[in-house]
Each structure stands twice: as structure tokens, then as C-alpha cells.
Amino acid sequence: MAMYSRAGKGGAVTSYGDVPPNQTLYVNNLNEKIKVPELKCCLLELFSSYGEVLDVVAAGSLKRKGQAFVVFSDISCATNALRSLNGFVFLDKPMKITYCRTKSDIVSHEDGTWKPRAKEGGKAADATRPKKVPGLSAAKAQEVQPKMAQHPAAGAAGAAAGDGQPSNVLFVENLPAEVNDLMLTMLFRQYPGFQEARLIKGRNVAFIEYGDEQQASIARHGLQGFMVTPDMALKIAFAKQ
Numbered sequence: 278m279a280m281y282s283r284a285g286k287g288g289a290v291t292s293y294g295d296v297p298p299n300q301t302l303y304v305n306n307l308n309e310k311i312k313v314p315e316l317k318c319c320l321l322e323l324f325s326s327y328g329e330v331l332d333v334v335a336a337g338s339l340k341r342k343g344q345a346f347v348v349f350s351d352i353s354c355a356t357n358a359l360r361s362l363n364g365f366v367f368l369d370k371p372m373k374i375t376y377c378r379t380k381s382d383i384v385s386h387e388d389g390t391w392k393p394r395a396k397e398g399g400k401a402a403d404a405t406r407p408k409k410v411p412g413l414s415a416a417k418a419q420e421v422q423p424k425m426a427q428h429p430a431a432g433a434a435g436a437a438a439g440d441g442q443p444s445n446v447l448f449v450e451n452l453p454a455e456v457n458d459l460m461l462t463m464l465f466r467q468y469p470g471f472q473e474a475r476l477i478k479g480r481n482v483a484f485i486e487y488g489d490e491q492q493a494s495i496a497r498h499g500l501q502g503f504m505v506t507p508d509m510a511l512k513i514a515f516a517k518q
Contacts (some may be wrong), residue, residue, distance in 0.1 A: 286342035287343075288515070293375075296376045296377075296378055297376065298352050298355070298356055298376055299352060299355065299376050299377060300331075300349045300350070300351060300352055300354075300355050301346055301347070301348045301349075301355065301376070301379075302324075302346070302347045302348075302349070302355055302358060302359055302374050302375070302376060302377060303374070303375050303377045303378075304320070304344065304345045304346070304347060304372055304373070304374050304378070305343060305344060305345075305372075305373050305374075306343060306370055306371060306372055307335075307343045307344060307345060307367070307368065307370060307372065308343070308367075308368040308369055308370050309342040309343045311368055312337070312370040313335050313336065313337045313454050313484050313506060313507075314455065314456060314460055314505050314506065315455070315460060316335055316345065316368075316455065317333045317335050317345070318459070318460045318463040318464065319367075319368065320333050320335070320345055320347060321333050321357055321463060322463060322496065323362070324347050324349075324362070325356050327349070327355075327357045327362075328349050328350060328351065328353075328354025328357070328358070329349065329350040329351075329355050329360065330344070330347060330348065330349060330350075331348045331349065331350055332347075332348040332515035333345060333346070333347055333348075334346040334348075337505060337506065337507055338507065346377060355376070356449040358374075359374050359375070359376070362374055379518070390473065411481055442514055442515060443490040443493070443494055444490060444493060444515040444516050444517075445486060445487050445488065445489050445490050445492070445493045445514040446485065446486050446487070446493065446515070447458035447465075447484070447485040447486075447487070447493050447496065447497055447511070447514070447515060447516060448482065448483075448484060448485070448513070448514045448515070448516040448517075449461075449482060449483045449485055449511055449513050449515075450481070450482050450511075450512040450513075451481065451505075451509055451510060451511055451512045452476075452481045452482065452483060452505065452509075452511070453481070453505055453506050453509055454481065455478065456481075456483075456505065457476065458474055458475075458476050461476060461483055461485065462474045464500070464503075465485045465496055466488070468491070468492065468495055468496035468499060469488075469492055470487040470488035470489060470492030470496075471485075471486075471487055471488075471492075471496070472486040472487055472488060473485075473486045474486075484516055494513070497513045497514075497515070500513060501513050506516060
């Protein structure tokens with residue numbers, strides 16, 4: 278299966294309806310056979326060539342398959358990505374990209390306009406906004422913790438990783454079986470000082486090495502409780518010396 282290729286004529290469009298330009302792109306017509314962790318990693322790699330990506334949100338539920346949200350640090354980057362990649366054949370399907378109709382939570386936190394939303398039960402209407410901020414850059418680490426408190430699995434991960442002396446090597450648990458070295462590398466290299474990801478096959482754990490303890494600590498703080506699947510959160514501790 279080819280990861281991506283350029284579509285033929287008519288792939289890109291110049292009109293995007295009545296949605297004003299913003300930092301968040303809505304991407305649909307994605308290959309539904311690709312598992313969510315792999316899809317997010319591939320999207321991150323592709324869209325990062327157009328600027329800093331703050332977040333990639335995708336879900337594996339039936340109603341949300343085949344779609345994702347990509348949040349850029351600024352509007353110009355999002356616009357360049359939209360113009361270049363709309364109609365781009367990615368994982369054997371041409372992507373359909375528009376500006377998102379609602380501002381993502383991570384952008385709202387940055388510009389000071391974020392307000393808590395009333396819960397709507399289990400309605401799929403919330404699919405138009407990202408719910409989980411995985412902390413793809415160190416600057417977002419402070420925003421991640423309040424959101425992770427909403428997930429019991431994330432809280433358990435924080436408690437399990439609370440002990441131990443700081444180290445430049447992180448011990449990561451609760452990995453899904455489909456995760457591989459490439460996915461881990463793409464996730465953890467978002468933080469400065471990344472050196473290597475070593476997956477222990479058959480045990481669902483990995484060791485992630487950084488240049489020093491401070492760099493490892495920032496990455497641990499940012500990705501603690503990261504939801505690699507809708508029901509699995511990373512548990513990250515400092516590796517024992």
C-alpha cells in the first residue's frame with residue numbers, strides 16, 4: 278500500500294465555502310482500514326512539512342472513522358497545507374480538506390478565548406471539535422494535564438509514574454499491540470533531545486531515550502496519559518538506573 282502520492286488534475290480547490298480561514302483543518306475521506314495510532318503518526322509526518330502542528334485528533338469509532346482534525350500553530354500554515362494537500366492521495370485515498378467550523382480547544386487556550394462547554398451526553402455532535410490534547414510540543418504540556426484528569430486511565434498512569442529518580446530514559450507502558458518503533462519515534466521526537474525509541478516486542482513496553490534528564494522530564498510531562506487508542510492511555514515513568 279502506498280502511503281501517499283499526488284492526485285491528478287482538479288485535486289486542489291480555491292474555494293472553501295463560507296468557513297473562514299483558521300488554524301484547524303478538517304480532513305476526511307481517509308482510509309478507514311488504517312488503525313488510529315498509525316493514521317495519526319502518518320498525518321503528523323505529512324502535515325508537519327507545512328508548519329508546526331500542535332495537535333492531530335482522530336478516533337476509531339464507527340461514526341468518526343475516515344476523518345481527522347489537524348491543528349496548526351498559525352493560519353498561514355494551515356492555509357498552505359489545505360491548498361497543497363486537498364485532493365492529495367494519502368494511504369490510497371484522495372483527502373478532502375476544509376477549514377474546521379469550530380475553533381479547537383488547544384487554540385482557544387492559546388488565545389484566551391477558551392470556555393468550558395456543556396456536555397451533550399453521548400451525542401456525536403461533539404465530533405466537530407478535538408477532545409484530547411496529546412501534547413505534541415513541549416509548550417503545550419501545561420494544557421494537557423487538566424484534560425487528562427477527565428480520563429481515569431490517565432490519572433492511573435500519572436500515579437504509576439510518580440516515583441523514581443529522574444533519568445534521561447523513559448519507561449513507557451500500556452502500548453497497544455499494533456504500535457511499532459516508527460510510531461513511537463514520530464510521537465516522542467516532537468520533544469527536544471530525542472535520541473532513540475526501543476520497543477520491547479511481546480511485552481507492550483518501550484524505552485525512550487533523551488539527551489538529558491530535563492528533556493526526558495518535559496516529554497514525560499507532555500505525553501503522560503496520552504490516549505494512543507480510545508481506551509488505552511500511556512503510562513510513563515523514569516527508567517531505573
